[in-house]
Amino acid sequence: MFEVLPSSEGFTVQTVSEDGTGGLWVGYNGERIDHWANGELTQYTRLQTNLLLAAPLYVRSLFLDRDRLLWAGVLHHGLLQFKAGAFQPAPGAEALPKDVLAIYQDRTNRIWVGTQEGLALWDGHDWSQPTNGLSPALSARFAEDPDGNLWIGTEGGGLTRLSAGRSTCFTKTNGLPSNNVRSLLFDDTGVLWVGTSSGLARSATGVGVRMRVAWAMRAAGSATSSKTAAVTSGWARPPACSAPAKADLNQLADSLESVLIRSFGKTDGLPSGECSQGSQPAACRSTDGKLWFPTIRGLVSVDPSLITVNSNPRRSLSRRS
Numbered sequence: 001m002f003e004v005l006p007s008s009e010g011f012t013v014q015t016v017s018e019d020g021t022g023g024l025w026v027g028y029n030g031e032r033i034d035h036w037a038n039g040e041l042t043q044y045t046r047l048q049t050n051l052l053l054a055a056p057l058y059v060r061s062l063f064l065d066r067d068r069l070l071w072a073g074v075l076h077h078g079l080l081q082f083k084a085g086a087f088q089p090a091p092g093a094e095a096l097p098k099d100v101l102a103i104y105q106d107r108t109n110r111i112w113v114g115t116q117e118g119l120a121l122w123d124g125h126d127w128s129q130p131t132n133g134l135s136p137a138l139s140a141r142f143a144e145d146p147d148g149n150l151w152i153g154t155e156g157g158g159l160t161r162l163s164a165g166r167s168t169c170f171t172k173t174n175g176l177p178s179n180n181v182r183s184l185l186f187d188d189t190g191v192l193w194v195g196t197s198s199g200l201a202r203s204a205t206g207v208g209v210r211m212r213v214a215w216a217m218r219a220a221g222s223a224t225s226s227k228t229a230a231v232t233s234g235w236a237r238p239p240a241c242s243a244p245a246k247a248d249l250n251q252l253a254d255s256l257e258s259v260l261i262r263s264f265g266k267t268d269g270l271p272s273g274e275c276s277q278g279s280q281p282a283a284c285r286s287t288d289g290k291l292w293f294p295t296i297r298g299l300v301s302v303d304p305s306l307i308t309v310n311s312n313p314r315r316s317l318s319r320r321s
Contacts, residue, residue: 001307002269005299007034007041009271013294015279017062017070022287025070026299027059029276033072033087044087060279063103065111073100073279079113092127096120102280104142106150114140114280119152130162141280143184143192151192153181159194177201182277272297 005026012029019025023037033044045057061073070082071090079093079100102114111122116138121128141153149163158171158179171179176196183195192203264270276282276294283293290301 002264002300002302004269004271004297005036005301007036007043008299010297012276012296013299014059014276015062015281016284016292016294016299017064017281018284018286019070020064020068024284024286024292025062025064027062027072027279029058031057033057033059033062060099060101061103061281063105063281065105066109071103071111073103073113075099079103090122092122095127101138101140101278102142104280106144107148112142112150114138114142114152140278141181141184143186145186145192146190151184153184153194155180159184175201183282270300271295 008026008028013026014029015027017025019035019037021037023035026034026036028034031045035042035044057077058075059072060075061071063071063073065071072080072082072087074080076098078096078098079090080087081090096113097115097117097120099116100113101116102112104112104114106112109124113120113122118138119130121130138155138157140155143151143153145151147163149161152160152162154160156179158169158174158176159181161168161170170176176194177199178196180197181194182197183193185193187193194201265273272295274296276296279294283291285291286301288303289305290303292299292301
């Protein structure tokens with residue numbers, strides 16, 4: 001069911017992004033960046049850049065913007081861009097923190113960068129570091145709601161909504177299972193889903209201030225907005241990927257006590273019981289409809305249209321009051 005990209009097998013894949021033409025960019029937690037295009041592999045290591053890096057490439061984020069410019073966030077080396085066949089420092093990157101974990105482009109084409117020291121914003125000409133009430137905590141998750149408000153997930157600082165230059169913070173006191181936010185997603189109905197280190201929550205009424213816990217567990221990862229919400233988790237043991245129906249998650253958050261989910265592990269082709277975390281973009285959907293998930297032992301893909309009705313024992317998720 002799940003297939004491992006051969007060149008990635010045995011390696012920790014941290015981030016994956018489409019290249020805009022059907023190919024994939026793959027970032028590793030150590031040494032290299034891969035580009036798959038038209039069935040051919042090109043690898044970029046620290047010796048194949050314009051940087052002459054003394055340390056390995058610990059890639060945390062690969063992001064293709066709307067102009068098809070590839071950005072790369074690399075621990076200890078900051079923000080890079082791919083130009084003229086090589087990775088090089090982004091314009092003005094010397095003024096930014098060196099540990100870049102997340103990259104996001106909003107609807108006005110501004111580039112947001114999440115670092116271990118907070119946020120940075122590129123308006124196309126200059127960098128700024130927004131403050132106006134924003135948490136200085138590590139920022140590694142972004143999502144934009146239908147009204148154009150930007151939501152920012154942090155490690156330890158909860159969730160922040162940035163609207164018209166004003167920020168509002170949401171924490172456990174507003175219903176979040178934890179102040180460590182690991183993933184954010186607005187589904188096709190405008191509801192915000194929030195994956196945290198202690199469970200999954202969603203906004204009770206659209207983007208309202210009250211979060212409701214959908215389920216409680218040790219860690220929650222990335223949810224998709226398809227009919228089945230695929231969740232990559234940080235559970236200590238397999239399975240590393242689960243697929244509850246989104247309708248069941250909505251009902252669970254509203255009233256049900258538990259739902260059954262389908263779990264996937266090594267018997268389904270996963271190379272490891274642990275998916276990677278701490279990056280954005282993380283998982284992605286390619287143009288052929290496949291879902292791609294980074295794990296600590298390689299990059300895996302699955303065609304969701306080929307997943308059959310579950311015949312395996314299923315795990316029950318319970319709502320936490």
